[in-house]
Amino acid sequence: MTWVSDDAIARLRVLEDRPDFSATRYEIGEEIGRGGMGIVFRGRDRELDRDVAIKVTTLSTAADAERLRAEARTLARLEHPGIVAVHDVGRLPDGRVFTVMMLARGERLDARAATLSLTDRLRLFDRICDTVAFAHAHGIIHGDLTPANIIAGAHGQVLVLDWGLARAESDSGQRAGVPAQHTQRSLPDTHSGPLPDTRSGLCPRREGIHACGTDGYMAPEASTQNVDARADVYALGAILRDFLPSPSTRFLRPLESVVRRARESDPGKRYATAADLTADVRRFTDGAAVTAHPESVGERAVRLARTYRTPIALVLAYLAMRGLLLFWSG
Amino acid sequence: MFPVTRTSVIADLGSVDPEARAAAYEALARSYWQPVYAYVRLRRRRSPEDAQDLTQEFFTRAFEREYLERYDPSKARFRTFVRTCLDGFLANADKSAARLKRGGGFAIDAVDFARFDEDLAAHARSDDPDPERWFHREWVRALFSDALDRLRVHCGARGHARAFTLFTRYDIEPESSAARPTYATLARESGIAVTDVTNELAWARRAFREIVLERLRTVCASDAEFRTEARDLLGINPP
Numbered sequence: 001m002t003w004v005s006d007d008a009i010a011r012l013r014v015l016e017d018r019p020d021f022s023a024t025r026y027e028i029g030e031e032i033g034r035g036g037m038g039i040v041f042r043g044r045d046r047e048l049d050r051d052v053a054i055k056v057t058t059l060s061t062a063a064d065a066e067r068l069r070a071e072a073r074t075l076a077r078l079e080h081p082g083i084v085a086v087h088d089v090g091r092l093p094d095g096r097v098f099t100v101m102m103l104a105r106g107e108r109l110d111a112r113a114a115t116l117s118l119t120d121r122l123r124l125f126d127r128i129c130d131t132v133a134f135a136h137a138h139g140i141i142h143g144d145l146t147p148a149n150i151i152a153g154a155h156g157q158v159l160v161l162d163w164g165l166a167r168a169e170s171d172s173g174q175r176a177g178v179p180a181q182h183t184q185r186s187l188p189d190t191h192s193g194p195l196p197d198t199r200s201g202l203c204p205r206r207e208g209i210h211a212c213g214t215d216g217y218m219a220p221e222a223s224t225q226n227v228d229a230r231a232d233v234y235a236l237g238a239i240l241r242d243f244l245p246s247p248s249t250r251f252l253r254p255l256e257s258v259v260r261r262a263r264e265s266d267p268g269k270r271y272a273t274a275a276d277l278t279a280d281v282r283r284f285t286d287g288a289a290v291t292a293h294p295e296s297v298g299e300r301a302v303r304l305a306r307t308y309r310t311p312i313a314l315v316l317a318y319l320a321m322r323g324l325l326l327f328w329s330g
Numbered sequence: 331m332f333p334v335t336r337t338s339v340i341a342d343l344g345s346v347d348p349e350a351r352a353a354a355y356e357a358l359a360r361s362y363w364q365p366v367y368a369y370v371r372l373r374r375r376r377s378p379e380d381a382q383d384l385t386q387e388f389f390t391r392a393f394e395r396e397y398l399e400r401y402d403p404s405k406a407r408f409r410t411f412v413r414t415c416l417d418g419f420l421a422n423a424d425k426s427a428a429r430l431k432r433g434g435g436f437a438i439d440a441v442d443f444a445r446f447d448e449d450l451a452a453h454a455r456s457d458d459p460d461p462e463r464w465f466h467r468e469w470v471r472a473l474f475s476d477a478l479d480r481l482r483v484h485c486g487a488r489g490h491a492r493a494f495t496l497f498t499r500y501d502i503e504p505e506s507s508a509a510r511p512t513y514a515t516l517a518r519e520s521g522i523a524v525t526d527v528t529n530e531l532a533w534a535r536r537a538f539r540e541i542v543l544e545r546l547r548t549v550c551a552s553d554a555e556f557r558t559e560a561r562d563l564l565g566i567n568p569p
Contacts, residue, residue: 001442002482003449004474008502009467012474012538013563020536029528030513044525 019056019092026054026100033162038096040162042103045087052087055099068097075163078138082131082158104151104159112152113243120156121243122285127158129236129278135163136229136274143227145235146217147242220265230267233277237262237270240281251306254284257293340408340551344399358398359389361549362409364475365468366416367443368450373461374420382443388419401551407559408551413465470563473549477541478502484537492520496527497534539564 004012021028025047033040038057045052057068072089079085088100106112109128113121128150132142142149142163149162219234221227241259244252258280264270271277280290287307289295295303305312339361342354363385371381392398397415401408458464478498485494496516504510513531517524543560550556 001445002475002478002502003453004471004478004502005453005505006455006467007504007506009470009474011501011504013470020532022532022536027525027528028532029524044528 019096019098021054021092021098024090026052028054043100045100051103053084053101053103055101056092057097057099065091065097068099071163072097072099074138074140078135078140080131080134082127082160083135083163084159084161104161106151106153106157106159108147109150109152109158109239110147110242113147118243118245119285122281123156124152124158125236125240125243125281126278126285127156128160128239129274129281131158131160132232132236133274133278135160136232141227141229142232142235143222144218145232145239147239150239219267221267228267229273230270233262233270233272233274234264234267236274236277253299254290254293254295254303255281258284258290261292338550338552338556339548340398340401343401344396352393355389355393355398357548361472361476361545362412362469363389364446364472365409365465366412367446368454368468369413369416369461369465370420371447371450372454373464378443378447381447384420384423385443387423388416391419403551403555407555408549409466409469410462413462417461473542473545473563477538477545480541480545481534481538484541485534490530490533490537492522493530493534493537496520496530497538500531501535 019028021043025045027044027046029042029044031039032042032053038055040053040055043052043054044050069089069091072086075083076086076089084104085102086099087102089097090100091097109124113124116124132145135142140163142160144162145160149160151159151161153159217235217238219227219231222231237259240255240262244255244259248256258277261269261280262271262277271280280292283290287303289300289303339354339357342350343358345351345354366388367381367385370376370384371378374381376384392415397419398412401411405411406414454468458467481497482494485491499516499519500510500513511519513524513527516527520527522530542564546559546563547556550559
């Protein structure tokens with residue numbers, strides 16, 4: 001009779017989440033992540049002899065399984081350097097759906113950001129927004145963007161992970177990148193309804209995107225209604241907030257306004273798309289006025305002075321020279 | 331790997347065949363004595379001797395007075411019913427303060443009681459205010475503990491002793507998940523490739539799951555209850 005500790009009991013229950021891949025070409029290894037919709041394992045593709053990440057979703061019904069497979073197919077069509085490539089999708093004998101993806105290498109966004117200057121952070125943020133905007137343009141919403149779901153590679157590239165909450169925004173061919181389509185819209189019927197009796201720690205799903213986002217990054221409307229791309233805009237705003245130094249400076253007020261607009265409680269007051277958000281951040285880095293921040297005359301003057309300091313300095317130098325020449329010649 | 335035992339001992343509790351009925355109670359006592367003992371010992375704060383006698387007596391009385399045969403699957407899970415019967419039995423035992431029968435009709439080894447009591451004293455917590463949840467936790471512990479012992483025998487008989495060792499090293503022994511050795515560490519310790527660790531662990535886990543399911547099936551009153559328990563316990567839909 002062997003004593004099994006409480007910790008071991010908890011592990012054994014989780015352990016039984018470990019799927020049986022013996023009938024597949026994949027070998028399953030250590031658990032490397034756990035989220036609202038499933039568990040991610042390090043794995044190996046025996047056929048191609050390469051490491052992969054295998055995401056096994058929460059126990060699901062046949063209808064849910066078909067929907068998850070459809071989502072995986074949608075994601076597989078997204079070819080973007082910031083989106084983890086989906087290699088394969090399948091269903092296990094116990095009914096769970098698995099997705100095989102590229103194994104992302106790098107470190108968590110927040111860990112990397114802590115080592116970077118603001119300029120480099122904004123460069124990373126631009127790549128993240130670009131990735132999310134690309135997905136939005138293809139009708140895909142992430143739904144759980146957090147620093148934990150974004151990997152920064154060694155060479156400044158970003159990989160947005162965990163598209164497990166992702167949903168096609170519409171199956172009618174509408175695209176998330178078009179502001180006029182951001183009226184609240186129900187997702188297709190197949191996206192509705194709770195999953196059956198999920199395990200402890202795995203969240204029940206609401207209609208459309210489920211309400212299992214991460215505190216501080218989850219849009220307020222996500223817990224009560226269907227969401228659209230603006231929920232991702234909210235999360236991006238929270239990530240940008242994390243990138244700003246604290247305490248802030250007068251110089252960064254426009255960026256704070258960008259954060260505020262991205263994180264408005266009312267989705268209608270946010271940027272309509274990730275592309276709009278990143279465009280405003282680019283305006284800041286380019287020295288232009290951001291749409292989210294009404295400038296005072298003084299702020300405008302300071303910004304222009306900063307932006308055009310080189311030509312202003314040249315003109316001033318030229319005028320000074322002319323003045324001196326006039327003085328000497330006169 | 332294992333023969334699928336479709337029969338549940340619960341169904342035989344009310345068997346007209348005396349031998350089948352006695353065997354069903356015997357099997358039930360073996361599955362439930364640990365949570366019952368722990369409940370009496372820790373929740374009711376009885377001495378080890380009293381707890382041992384009350385545990386034996388509970389199953390004996392249940393057999394004699396057909397307590398458990400009154401189970402109605404539409405009202406609760408079987409383990410909840412057992413706990414409710416136990417509460418009733420203990421209340422009566424407290425009132426009557428009757429001398430308990432020593433021994434009893436079910437052969438749970440006194441050595442097992444003593445060893446289990448030592449483990450309880452060393453590890454168990456009695457902090458959960460909800461008796462149902464507490465009893466459930468001890469029931470799960472008993473189920474896993476039994477399955478682990480069976481897995482050891484199973485692995486030994488099939489030449490998979492290393493798989494059992496790896497399984498206990500990685501999944502049972504660590505005090506926390508953070509303290510788990512990596513697969514690479516296990517591979518170094520065992521002098522095998524990481525791939526072999528993966529395969530051995532996968533084999534042991536599959537075997538463990540099948541043993542747990544087999545044991546679970548025998549103590550559930552219906553296929554529906556079995557499936558619900560399997561889902562709650564392991565998050566799977568059994569075949």
